[in-house]
Amino acid sequence: MTVPSNDAPTGGSPQYDLLLKGGTLLDPGQGINDRRDVAFKDGLVAQVAPRIDPSSATTSLDVTGKLVTPGLIDIHGHFYHGGLDNATDADEVCLPAGVTTGIDGGSAGWANYRAMRDYVFPSRKTRLLAFLHIGAIGLALNPVVGGELQDVRYVDPDRTADTIKDNPGFLLGVKVRMFVNSMPPWEAHRVLKQAREAADKAGLSLMVHVSGTPIPLPDILEVLGPGDIATHIFNGRAENILDKRDKVRPEVRDAAGRGVVMDVAHAGVHCDAAVARAALEQGLFPTTISTDIHVAPPERIVYRQNDLVSKFHAMGMPLEDAVAASTIRPAKVLGMAGEIGSLAPGMAGDAAVFDQREGRFVWHDMAGHNVDGSLRLDTHLTIRSGRVVYRDGLLLPEGDC
Ligand SMILES: [Zn+2]
DSSP: OOOOOSOOOSSSOOSEEEEEESOEEEETTTTEEEEOEEEEETTEEEEEESOOOGGGEEEEEEOTTOEEEEOEEEEEEOOOBTTBTTOOOHHHHTGGGTEEEEEEESSOOTTTOHHIIIIIGGGSSSEEEEEEESBTTTTTTHHHHSSTTSSGGGBOHHHHHHHHHTSTTTEEEEEEEOOTTTSOGGGHHHHHHHHHHHHHHHTSEEEEEOSSOSSOHHHHHTTOOTTOEEESTTOOSTTOSBOTTSOBOHHHHHHHHTTOEEEOOOTTTSOOHHHHHHHHHTTOOOSBOOOOBOOOOTTOOOOOHHHHHHHHHHTTOOHHHHHHTTTHHHHHHTTOTTTSSSOOTTSBOOEEEEEEEEEEEEEEOTTSOEEEEEEEEEEEEEEETTEEEEETTEEOOTTOO
16 A cells, blocks of 8 residues: 655655655565665665655555665657557556656658657656657558568668767667568668667667578678667567577677677567567577567457566566566666666655565467466556656555655
8 A cells, every 4th residue: 555654744845756665675686685764865866775765755655565676768669649650658568667767769761750759758657768660650650561671762761860860868879670671671781780880970879670681691790799789589480590400699699798688579569478588598598678669450469578477487587587578687788877777865866666476377479389387477556757757556646646
């Protein structure tokens, strides 16, 4: 139960705005998995300690028995709501999942990103940033032409790089989809090279869709270096990460070994549980867990971030590792580890509080596999900039807590 504190000291304002009291803090970025109280002030984390006096905060919430984590980071979703046919309303899909930072995976390109930057993203409580698509208009035309680079005149590495350089801290890298329908197959190597060129010119990372590729996977991986992101890493299509004997391909191990980010981007259709299980059994864990969340056709199973943490835990990832893959690791990949992904004092006041539900849970994929597990993280509270923005099934208006 949440209990507003009535014993704030009179005379002078309390030291903290909000206090989460009695929870277990799981913060891999700080190496903490223990009982801690967390206090927020002026939108930031102010203190983390085994005991903080509830009278020192304007509002103290009792989260005894619950799991407190840094606000989750979804490094690949689609949030350009209204700018793209199947982009989600971030606050409706992120905040109920404990996600406080959503990264758009290339919904827009240099010619159509401005409304995303100026109107759509600032109107949401979720912190929203983006990878810029190498194609001028991102994914906007896909419902019409079925592939964003069927006309490769849309690819302009210089303009893409210049746009990213003009938007530091908002545009975080370049996105390209190496998907069989995205471009004429005979242009695939050239487009990949151009996306690499744009990322290099911008001095940032390249995020590459590697599901249903028009060229061999090793040809893609060889252009990726430390910090670049291979997204949809556990897809089950041809040219996936396993060889014919279901062993992780050497090129994939090499890429992981040199620091290429192995990102989930589940999407329902891009994460085959049999591939994921085989990889985990062979020691290849995802660097980052992400949703690729979008407005899906009704038959498609798309999970939110809290469910994917639970699902990967059910497949054998220690909970601490699955939380790290949704907090500090994506923060590092984005170059934002000094700001988000951990609840160290001075960092953004973004947190999530989960009920750890025990029972029998079954997650699915679009290949027909079931994943059975016994623990599910259910979002109890989401805190953004030191304020409660979601509570047990309720999106809260700003300031209400
Ligand atoms: Zn995507």
